[in-house]
Amino acid sequence: MSALEPTDPQGLDRSDPLVAGLAALAADAPAGLLDRVAARWVRVDAAVGGVYVAMTDQGVAYLRTGQDEDEFVASFRGRFARPLLPGGTPPPALRRALETGRPTGVRLDLRGLRPFEDAVLRAAADIPRGEMRPYAWIAERIGRPKAVRAVGTALGHNPVPLLIPCHRVIRSDGRIGQYVFGTPAKERLLRMEEVNLDEVGTLAAKNIHFVGSDTTGIVCFPTCHNARRITPAHWHGFRTLVQAESAGYRSCRHCRPGADVS
């Protein structure tokens, strides 16, 4: 540093372009730049009660239930290496999504996921409202048919439950399975979106996990919207997909039981 240069009160050499640049940043960083680094959190009412939602400039990165904001911030920091600041008003699209359970128009920031987790969550994101698929179905779809348990683990780490509907993934035997916000919440969410859990339970008790129509020769998961329109007179239940196939049925192209056909 030259003695002729003015001395900064903080001892910084402002003639150094780098230092000058940094100083300018610190002094009046545009909001957009700060938000490129820091995430913002908001509180939103959801179907399961109040939730905290963290958003980056790319979209929603993290969502959790709970009352204590310090806890939320701490758990966010445990997973993401970036600061989290209070963020003001929730975007209307986000509020609408969490009120109605229809997450249209909400951008997600899923960076940082491992390839396996990413594949699992993307498959789960494709399950339509009001329908359910087994853990094993996701495993097959992503090309890891034996990683069924790991699918459960990955869904358990879903950073954005509700927005990625992991509550629509159930066990192959028809039981509800576990959920990041607890099994009762999972049941409530499913009933809220008009899944007939009682019927699914009744069928499961009779070992029926697939249903088909003898007019179309198509077999579905019981909650598939095609399955729900089958006339009782033409309705047939099956214990396994193999049984349905040997009876001449082919798997529904909408719900894709036995997701081997891509």
Next chain:
DNA sequence: CCAATGGCTAGTG
């Protein structure tokens, strides 16, 4: 690197 741990399953008796 090895062991342990899950939002699970299909098989066995």
Next chain:
DNA sequence: GCACTAGCCATTG
């Protein structure tokens, strides 16, 4: 049918 269990596999300690 109904319990049980060995197998599975991506993460984590």
